[in-house]
Amino acid sequence: MKLLELIFTIYCISLLSLLAWLPFNQITKNDTRSYLTTLYALKRARMLALADTSYLGHIGFEDVYSFRSVDRKRLLLRYEPFYWQLQFHTSGIYTKNSLSLYRDTPRFATTTDFDRRPLAGDIVALSTANLQCLSGYNNTNLPARCKNNALFDFRLSESNKLQNLRLLTPSTCQERDTFRFYFSDYSRVLCGNPIHEINGIQGIQVAQFHIFLNAQTGYIFLP
Template sequence: MAILFSFFNIKHNHALQVAHHTLQSHLKMMQVLSLSDMNEFVELRSVDYFAQKYPSINRTALLSYHQNAMWQMQFHLGRIYTTNSYSIYIDTPRSAQTTNFDGRPMAGDIIAKDLDRRCISGYSNTNTAVDCKNNTLTEVRLKERFGVDNILVESDGFCQERDTARIYFDSLGRPYCGRIPMPLQNVFKIILLKNAQQKHLCILPYSGLITAEC
């Protein structure tokens, strides 16, 4: 029985470890995306390019509020859609008020894809871009895929939101958080919980360093 119990614990700890590694890899990937993305939406030419691909984008608003259109990782923590999952995307302004910088990875937003062109989004298979329907990366669904019981986020007070949390990186790799992006002042700590086990990831303010040593 001791041997079976030990094997059971190793198996469950391994799933948490894989979830932790997956999340860390995606955070680093998002930071690289931010550093390498030359589209800062500060001139009409770059806005026009995306307006052709995403016709619902409000071009004038994107130029005016380009600082809000950064790559972000949003954690989905509520009971709607896929609990304890995350998405990587750029939130965009739309003419319709219900979808204008609505803080969700919806149809019309720019959703990141992996090398196999699968969307890195665990939010919704219904209200998403056409090319993301039935084409999402299952590994971002940490509860469903790895059995992660809970995701906790600890950081600045202005980072706090109901049933969600988000972290952004700008074109210099600096971190932001909150419904309206604000520069991180303190460590952004992500805690993955499974049974009695937990794993941490921290994003440091100013530098944007991503580390498990926290």
């Protein structure tokens, strides 16, 4: 009898341990997936900046870029805010803990002029795998080609239940309910409004993982 009780006790303990391990293992996988997605987004932003010149890349927009609300001529006069940027959305019902990789554009309307959100008329990066838009912003506000065609992985909270996405130390890259990095043509990191160069190392926490960014070179590295 005692032997049967012992076997039953061991079985119960093993079952409880397994049930406790399964959700923990799933959390670990989800956090790792969020971490790798963020790392990819940073590296992609840097490579786009190096490959796609902010000034020479849009000289012809006055003639060919025809989105009605975009002030095409100002792209030739004031191109700094047109840098590639990676924005970290840290609040909102649909956007919490998500990423957007895009170029903001000048508008005729002051309310949407370089408004620091990926809206219709802005240029959102595409996935090389499936041409989906690399943005987790609100689907109703995204450019037309991105509506219902955004990469789900960039919605870190929704796809992976990510709870923690933040800057490790406060800097001018932090804004209200968001933080972002701009990348210059030479992959130097810029932040703030107005946009300015920053110095030192920027750290990002994704769940329990850390990613570091050298502001002078745009080099992304791990601890």
